[in-house]
Amino acid sequence: MKQLSLSLLLLACAFLHGTTSAGGWGPVFAVEVRGETFATPLVITDPYIIKELSFWVGPGTRYNDFMTQGGQERSIVDWDRGEASSRPEGLTSYEVSFLLGARDNPAKYTVVYEPDHKNGLGYIYYPTETNGIVAHLVDGWRYASIRWNTRVGSAIAVHRESHPAR
Numbered sequence: 001m002k003q004l005s006l007s008l009l010l011l012a013c014a015f016l017h018g019t020t021s022a023g024g025w026g027p028v029f030a031v032e033v034r035g036e037t038f039a040t041p042l043v044i045t046d047p048y049i050i051k052e053l054s055f056w057v058g059p060g061t062r063y064n065d066f067m068t069q070g071g072q073e074r075s076i077v078d079w080d081r082g083e084a085s086s087r088p089e090g091l092t093s094y095e096v097s098f099l100l101g102a103r104d105n106p107a108k109y110t111v112v113y114e115p116d117h118k119n120g121l122g123y124i125y126y127p128t129e130t131n132g133i134v135a136h137l138v139d140g141w142r143y144a145s146i147r148w149n150t151r152v153g154s155a156i157a158v159h160r161e162s163h164p165a166r
Contacts, residue, residue: 037092085141096110123144
């Protein structure tokens, strides 16, 4: 029993370490959004927003050879809705990079986000793997979570108005 408790404690510590610092990469310190509708990138550095949005979770997600468990409420994707096989045409695409590690030479995990302002939904393209940071064993278009659409979709709309492309 003592051995099992120690093993569970070590596994929990490894998981908690991974949620903020993917094995030596360090914690996410910014989310950068680039798109043709902006003159300059939108950079989100508010730790509250960053902490509540995670790409580290979801079915088939692994890093440091550990499969992730839990944390779905912070996911940028609404995994319960499944694959977004039919998205509206003509949506604007944004490249969203999660910056982590050293600020002077950060590692990036990048997804594509397409907000649909007409219905308040958004779609995220998850690559299978990027830069060896995290692997998602499922790739393709997914529905963005309500939390993601609220926080990042709204920030994009404001930034697009205040920093329009010329």
